[in-house]
Amino acid sequence: MSFPSHSQLSLGLASALAVSTFSHAATTQPEVVVTATRGTQTLDNSLASVSVITRQDIDRAVTRDLVDLLRLQAGIDIVRSGGLGQQSSLFLRGSNSNHVLVLIDGVRIASANTGGYAWENLPLGQIERIEIVRGPRAAQWGSDAIGGVIQIFTRRDNGLDATALAASHRTYGAEAGLGHRESGYGYGLRIGYLDGDGFNAQNPSGFGFDPDNDGSLLRNLSGWGEWALGDQRASASLLATDNVIEFDQGISSVRHHAGSVGLDGEVSSQWSHELRLAHARESLITPAFYSAFETRRQQADWVHRLQLGRQQLQLGMAWMHETGELIDAFSGVSTYDRSRSNRAAFAHWNADFDAHQWELSARLDDNSAYGSEFTTQVAWAWQLASHWRFSASAGEGFRAPNFNELYAPGFGGYYAGNPLLSAETSEAIELALQWHPATTQRAELRLYRNDIDNLIAYAGGATFQAINILRARIDGAELSYSQQLGAWQLVSNATWQDPRDIDSGLTLLRRPTRKASLQLQRSVGERLHFGAEAVGYSSRRDFDGDLAGYGLLNLSAQWEVAPQWQLEARLNNLLDRQYTEAGGFNTDDANGWLLLRWRGAKD
Numbered sequence: 001m002s003f004p005s006h007s008q009l010s011l012g013l014a015s016a017l018a019v020s021t022f023s024h025a026a027t028t029q030p031e032v033v034v035t036a037t038r039g040t041q042t043l044d045n046s047l048a049s050v051s052v053i054t055r056q057d058i059d060r061a062v063t064r065d066l067v068d069l070l071r072l073q074a075g076i077d078i079v080r081s082g083g084l085g086q087q088s089s090l091f092l093r094g095s096n097s098n099h100v101l102v103l104i105d106g107v108r109i110a111s112a113n114t115g116g117y118a119w120e121n122l123p124l125g126q127i128e129r130i131e132i133v134r135g136p137r138a139a140q141w142g143s144d145a146i147g148g149v150i151q152i153f154t155r156r157d158n159g160l161d162a163t164a165l166a167a168s169h170r171t172y173g174a175e176a177g178l179g180h181r182e183s184g185y186g187y188g189l190r191i192g193y194l195d196g197d198g199f200n201a202q203n204p205s206g207f208g209f210d211p212d213n214d215g216s217l218l219r220n221l222s223g224w225g226e227w228a229l230g231d232q233r234a235s236a237s238l239l240a241t242d243n244v245i246e247f248d249q250g251i252s253s254v255r256h257h258a259g260s261v262g263l264d265g266e267v268s269s270q271w272s273h274e275l276r277l278a279h280a281r282e283s284l285i286t287p288a289f290y291s292a293f294e295t296r297r298q299q300a301d302w303v304h305r306l307q308l309g310r311q312q313l314q315l316g317m318a319w320m321h322e323t324g325e326l327i328d329a330f331s332g333v334s335t336y337d338r339s340r341s342n343r344a345a346f347a348h349w350n351a352d353f354d355a356h357q358w359e360l361s362a363r364l365d366d367n368s369a370y371g372s373e374f375t376t377q378v379a380w381a382w383q384l385a386s387h388w389r390f391s392a393s394a395g396e397g398f399r400a401p402n403f404n405e406l407y408a409p410g411f412g413g414y415y416a417g418n419p420l421l422s423a424e425t426s427e428a429i430e431l432a433l434q435w436h437p438a439t440t441q442r443a444e445l446r447l448y449r450n451d452i453d454n455l456i457a458y459a460g461g462a463t464f465q466a467i468n469i470l471r472a473r474i475d476g477a478e479l480s481y482s483q484q485l486g487a488w489q490l491v492s493n494a495t496w497q498d499p500r501d502i503d504s505g506l507t508l509l510r511r512p513t514r515k516a517s518l519q520l521q522r523s524v525g526e527r528l529h530f531g532a533e534a535v536g537y538s539s540r541r542d543f544d545g546d547l548a549g550y551g552l553l554n555l556s557a558q559w560e561v562a563p564q565w566q567l568e569a570r571l572n573n574l575l576d577r578q579y580t581e582a583g584g585f586n587t588d589d590a591n592g593w594l595l596l597r598w599r600g601a602k603d
Helices: 011-017 055-061 066-070 403-407
Strands: 049-054 076-080 088-092 100-104 127-134 148-154 159-167 171-181 185-199 214-229 232-247 250-268 271-286 291-308 311-328 334-353 356-367 371-385 388-399 424-438 441-460 465-485 488-501 514-524 528-537 540-542 545-547 550-562 565-572 591-599
Touching: 049 055, 055 066, 055 127, 055 528, 055 550, 066 076, 088 148, 311 403, 334 403, 356 388
Parallel strands: 100 148
Antiparallel strands: 049 127, 076 088, 127 148, 159 171, 159 591, 171 185, 185 214, 214 232, 232 250, 250 271, 271 291, 291 311, 311 334, 334 356, 356 371, 371 388, 388 424, 424 441, 441 465, 465 488, 488 514, 514 528, 528 550, 540 545, 550 565, 565 591
């Protein structure tokens, strides 16, 4: 018995069909993406701005630091407060760090208390694929997707593999995984850890400076299974992380798990569905700040897809229940313990009429804490010639206030939450011109504007209570080009953006106005591979003034020393540049990674 063809293209198996971002230009196999519309479509047919990081990209980068990969992507800026494992903030297209919806295998994972996701806790060894969708996606996914959506797909390997690694700052780690597939079922398990001394996260200008190293211990476990049930496919997955992070005032303990069960398949030749039930939980304990945050989330999504000739209609419903608790770690007493529920219905229609493509989306969210939000999105593309396509889109977004913004008591009555807050809202437009003369070459130019209203700030009265007050406008342009020339592979992109507070006229904090990156890779035969990366940023505004721009150069190499054995190395910041991402915090000097990988035979 084999899985139905629909299931092979479903969200759960999309990673198995993907090809590398680099190798995309070198293959005729279409790359399938699922996050932009919640349905399968090829990357070339997507009307959204989508980038893909695959397992091959991760392996060739020779790192276990997600920041090394994400900083190369167009429209993404990352600020980290120190070294590996330290707090990291991601800004997508100039929006705030909590304006990005983050999913793992379709499950929301950001903290309901703070609204942000701890990127430093995501284990790169567990990831099969990352899809990055730029621009608002509230009409498909609901709250948080103002700047875009980043979805992580965990690994579904077949066979055995193991990796041992070492890096600068006395960093060591190991990973191992097993997987098995038969015609009617599959299962897998993966475990890993990474332990390092780190370096001093803060400098003397930082708050609470202590001249010691700030290390981290990162542990993770994942499992998956799937079974064919006639024309249906049942699946289950789990990702759990347990991390301890040192900083100058003490330590933080962060535990997170996200799991789901699902059923998808064909109801008829033109009708398919996907049902997913999920649970996520996060615990963040920081004794130095006398605080412990607990987030629990249950969610259910059911999507139906109807194929109507050259048109497709998606209808879905979603339910989510969130609980957030803030505990005084000294007394053990809850500062607040709140819950809210969200119900949503959504629809998406897309059609291909010869030289024209259309997409229409709408969603209604009804939340028990802040009321209802109705969002829409429309996109259109025109195939100007065989290699040229022009597209335009307009969409809305919103972000629900997090529990801290609603209910936190603040500090001595200052910086307290406000239960009367409304959701932040946005309206965005985008124009794009794409050139794709061959499977080995493509270029793309995108222009966008995103207006964000009702931004939440702690600026209310003499006590600085949370209120809806700020407005922002973000204008930007992204240019990308990729090509394969024989054994050479090139990917480049440049970003210009103007993320600005309308009322003050100032640019938003810690976001550069210009950024560019270049990735160059070269294969020598079948056993040797080299890579080089260059990335540069303009200056950015911080709390105490402007931070200087900087550029970084990184090198990597992979060598198959024997059948099934591979030795890999990476050198970051080759020129040993001194630079600052956040005032008061240090960045790393020249540093490196060394990996030894073994892959067993496939089943």
